[in-house]
Amino acid sequence: MEAHLVKFVERVRCLSERNGDGESVISSEYARIRQQNGHMKQTYGLTTEAGGVKENVKKNRYKDILPYDQSRVILSPTMPDHNSDYINANFVKGAIKSRTYIATQGPLSNTVVDFWRMIWQYNVQVIIMACKEIEMGKKKCEVYWASSGESSVFGPFTVSTVEESFPNEEVILRTLAVKYCDETHTVSQFQYTAWPDHGIPNMPDGILGMMEQAHIRQSHNTTPMLIHCSAGCGRTGVICAIDYVSDLLDTKKIEEDFSIMDIVLELRRQRPSAVQTKEQYEFLFHTVAHMFEQAVREPSQPNQNQTKVPPSFYVNVVPPKPALRSASVSGANFDQRTRKPPPLRPRSSHPPSSTKMNDTYAVVSKTKPPPAALSVHHYDNAERSSRTSVPEALYSTVKPKVRAVGSTAGNTTAPNVPAYICSTPANQTPAAAATEYCGYEMLPAETQMKNPQFHTAVPKGPSDNSSSTDDDYEYVSNPVLPSSSVGSSGGLGFKCRIKKPKGPRDPPAEWNHPER
Numbered sequence: 001m002e003a004h005l006v007k008f009v010e011r012v013r014c015l016s017e018r019n020g021d022g023e024s025v026i027s028s029e030y031a032r033i034r035q036q037n038g039h040m041k042q043t044y045g046l047t048t049e050a051g052g053v054k055e056n057v058k059k060n061r062y063k064d065i066l067p068y069d070q071s072r073v074i075l076s077p078t079m080p081d082h083n084s085d086y087i088n089a090n091f092v093k094g095a096i097k098s099r100t101y102i103a104t105q106g107p108l109s110n111t112v113v114d115f116w117r118m119i120w121q122y123n124v125q126v127i128i129m130a131c132k133e134i135e136m137g138k139k140k141c142e143v144y145w146a147s148s149g150e151s152s153v154f155g156p157f158t159v160s161t162v163e164e165s166f167p168n169e170e171v172i173l174r175t176l177a178v179k180y181c182d183e184t185h186t187v188s189q190f191q192y193t194a195w196p197d198h199g200i201p202n203m204p205d206g207i208l209g210m211m212e213q214a215h216i217r218q219s220h221n222t223t224p225m226l227i228h229c230s231a232g233c234g235r236t237g238v239i240c241a242i243d244y245v246s247d248l249l250d251t252k253k254i255e256e257d258f259s260i261m262d263i264v265l266e267l268r269r270q271r272p273s274a275v276q277t278k279e280q281y282e283f284l285f286h287t288v289a290h291m292f293e294q295a296v297r298e299p300s301q302p303n304q305n306q307t308k309v310p311p312s313f314y315v316n317v318v319p320p321k322p323a324l325r326s327a328s329v330s331g332a333n334f335d336q337r338t339r340k341p342p343p344l345r346p347r348s349s350h351p352p353s354s355t356k357m358n359d360t361y362a363v364v365s366k367t368k369p370p371p372a373a374l375s376v377h378h379y380d381n382a383e384r385s386s387r388t389s390v391p392e393a394l395y396s397t398v399k400p401k402v403r404a405v406g407s408t409a410g411n412t413t414a415p416n417v418p419a420y421i422c423s424t425p426a427n428q429t430p431a432a433a434a435t436e437y438c439g440y441e442m443l444p445a446e447t448q449m450k451n452p453q454f455h456t457a458v459p460k461g462p463s464d465n466s467s468s469t470d471d472d473y474e475y476v477s478n479p480v481l482p483s484s485s486v487g488s489s490g491g492l493g494f495k496c497r498i499k500k501p502k503g504p505r506d507p508p509a510e511w512n513h514p515e516r
Contacts, residue, residue: 004254005292012289029261030281033268040269046070048272056086059114061105065231071270073102075117082155087114088232090271091224092240095247100224101240103271105232106131106141113155115144119187119226120157120180126218128210128227129191130235140230145176145189156180167213170194170206188217195235200279204242204287211243237267237274238284245288249295260284 015025040046050056051066060066067073071090077083088111089104102122106129107115119127131140144159146152151160163175172191177184190210195201218225225243229235241263248254264281267274275281 001252001254004256005296009289009292026282030278059111060088062231082113092270095244098222102224102226103232103236104228106230109142112144116157123223124226125221126214126225127189130229171210200283204290233273234276238280
């Protein structure tokens with residue numbers, strides 16, 4: 001059998017070296033699979049009448065994915081409120097007699113109870129979930145379990161999540177306790193989270209490791225293993241095919257005429273559209289080659305005579321840069337430095353979710369060419385005549401004013417008391433500005449006078465020689481004495497702090513740098 005394994009891996013390696021020709025070989029092979037769908041339905045008399053019945057249409061997630069009547073799962077109408085026998089699911093035979101799968105869609109909100117009816121009726125021990133609940137903003141599967149340590153009720157079933165673990169970074173393992181009437185069953189759910197919708201994983205290690213753990217949980221139980229994604233055909237078909245080949249490998253039934261196309265056609269005869277895309281079919285090729293390579297390198301009986309395998313004969317088959325790192329199933333370690341990027345490898349329809357900017361060498365941003373003439377945007381309500389002129393400043397310059405000694409309007413015993421003129425627009429007089437605060441806020445515990453004739457009072461504030469202990473205010477000391485005469489009509493007569501101006505505009509730069 002080892003010679004057949006080496007032959008298949010060598011074939012995949014040759015396809016990899018042929019670049020585009022290798023891809024066309026797989027594409028043409030998959031095209032033949034799709035072309036045989038109509039002929040296969042006629043040959044085996046496959047129908048989908050039950051899924052098209054009016055009361056069952058709403059139970060299908062996708063109207064074009066209906067189960068074949070010849071292999072569909074039939075529910076027992078034992079519950080008064082849920083007596084329909086229909087669910088979008090099919091039985092799929094495995095490579096050995098004791099292996100059977102249930103390929104089904106992700107349950108809808110109105111089919112969750114039917115989903116648990118099917119699990120209970122056929123005593124399902126292991127569930128393989130190959131999708132996330134929500135992908136690309138769309139719900140792909142209804143949540144049919146409870147949060148960790150909690151319970152949820154679905155019709156007559158009570159589902160409790162006893163334990164939640166992470167065998168690797170791509171898989172979530174939940175142990176569910178399902179109670180119906182007074183009886184409780186334990187179900188193991190494996191959720192594979194690294195498979196993008198309409199895409200493929202970058203490496204098969206996570207799936208192979210998950211299936212190995214699933215068989216440990218399944219043990220020697222002959223009840224069917226339930227596998228589902230969103231539609232129950234694409235990703236579900238790939239996992240069924242991988243496990244099918246795995247059983248052939250374990251039972252040493254890989255013959256010289258081994259063909260992945262024949263296996264996929266056999267699955268499609270039982271579940272429509274199994275292995276739904278060319279990329280999934282190509283990923284299946286590489287995963288099987290990876291399994292065969294490991295089987296040859298790590299035989300169960302090393303003392304027997306074995307076919308010699310050239311070193312690094314599988315070096316160009318597995319993508320060297322996984323998007324999600326996971327532990328190898330068999331523990332085989334390959335020298336990553338000797339790996340070459342494969343010309344042919346599974347391609348995902350979406351970029352890996354774990355891409356990091358550390359892997360980016362440079363980001364080039366092309367700037368737009370400058371316009372021929374610099375244009376200034378004007379508002380539509382601006383006067384046409386003022387569009388060519390420079391707009392005037394909204395605020396005038398804020399300068400400190402000092403009341404002169406011997407002022408006739410106030411007390412002359414308090415020289416050098418700074419006062420501030422409110423910032424006024426260019427078209428407003430100081431006298432008008434004196435009646436408004438215009439964004440200023442007077443300091444607390446000081447006399448607040450708006451009328452200029454009462455500027456004789458000396459404000460009680462920190463002196464020029466003492467520092468302020470209040471961090472909320474900033475005082476201006478030692479102002480420059482202007483050459484103007486006795487107190488102006490716009491002075492406020494006390495110290496102020498600038499308040500944030502109203503409106504979206506930023507304050508002038510002079511407000512942050514007062515003259516001294």
